[in-house]
Amino acid sequence: MDSVLLMDEAAIKRALTRISYEILEKNRGVKDIVLVGIKTRGEFLADRIAKRIESIEDTTITSFAIDITNYRDDQEKNGGMIPVKSNLGIAREENYPIDNKYVVLVDDVLYTGRTIRSAMDALIDLGRPKRIGLAVLIDRGHRELPIRADFVGKNIPTSRSETVDVSITEIDDNDQVTLIKED
Numbered sequence: 013m014d015s016v017l018l019m020d021e022a023a024i025k026r027a028l029t030r031i032s033y034e035i036l037e038k039n040r041g042v043k044d045i046v047l048v049g050i051k052t053r054g055e056f057l058a059d060r061i062a063k064r065i066e067s068i069e070d071t072t073i074t075s076f077a078i079d080i081t082n083y084r085d086d087q088e089k090n091g092g093m094i095p096v097k098s099n100l101g102i103a104r105e106e107n108y109p110i111d112n113k114y115v116v117l118v119d120d121v122l123y124t125g126r127t128i129r130s131a132m133d134a135l136i137d138l139g140r141p142k143r144i145g146l147a148v149l150i151d152r153g154h155r156e157l158p159i160r161a162d163f164v165g166k167n168i169p170t171s172r173s174e175t176v177d178v179s180i181t182e183i184d185d186n187d188q189v190t191l192i193k194e195d
Contacts (some may be wrong), residue, residue, distance in 0.1 A: 014193045015193070016190060016193070018190060020188055021186070022186070024180075025182060025187075027166060029163070031163045031165060032068065032095075033068070035116055035145070036068065036162060038162065042144065044112065044114050044155040046076075046113045046114070046115045046124070047076075048069055048075075048110075048115055048118065049075065049116050049119075050076065050118065050119045050127060053180055055120045057119070057120060057147075058075050058116075059075055062075035064073075080127065083130035084130050109139060110140075111141070112140070112141070113141050114145065115135060115141040115143070116145040116162075116163075117131050117135070117145070117146050119148050119149075120150065120161075121176050122150065122156060123154055123176075125155045126156060128146060128159050136151040146159070146163070147163035147164075148161070148164055148165065149166070149189070150164075151168070154166075168189075173194045174194065177192055
């Protein structure tokens with residue numbers, strides 16, 4: 013296997029800063045913004061974006077994580093049955109209200125769109141946002157569902173045999189994005 017470094021720590025930082033400004037521009041400020049990171053790496057990316065927005069606007073942004081495990085359509089459990097969608101798996105102690113808010117879902121890699129569909133299902137179980145946006149660090153193409161990101165750190169066209177690996181300091185001890193090519 014060959015791997016190619018696509019983004020280093022500085023490039024990731026720049027991309028997240030740009031995404032933060034783009035979110036503010038699209039929303040015309042911070043009013044009613046809630047960032048929701050898709051576990052696991054999206055959670056930490058959402059926190060980073062929230063901190064950047066807070067430093068730009070000198071205000072607090074609501075940010076929390078959501079676990080979409082029970083909403084995925086590729087997880088078979090209980091003899092082929094998908095479990096009842098009752099455990100939202102919110103990472104924080106409180107359930108933040110999303111009703112009538114501009115919710116920005118945050119994830120590391122957008123690929124087929126199925127993870128995002130699952131996250132939207134989970135969000136709708138939490139409440140009724142005014143609108144939902146999507147921010148991703150990497151968009152690698154190959155959509156199976158009609159989903160697109162509103163805010164993209166980097167578009168990286170890939171083949172289906174390639175893998176995009178996102179490492180972040182909070183989990184992996186370094187920040188980088190690599191493309192892994194199968195031989």
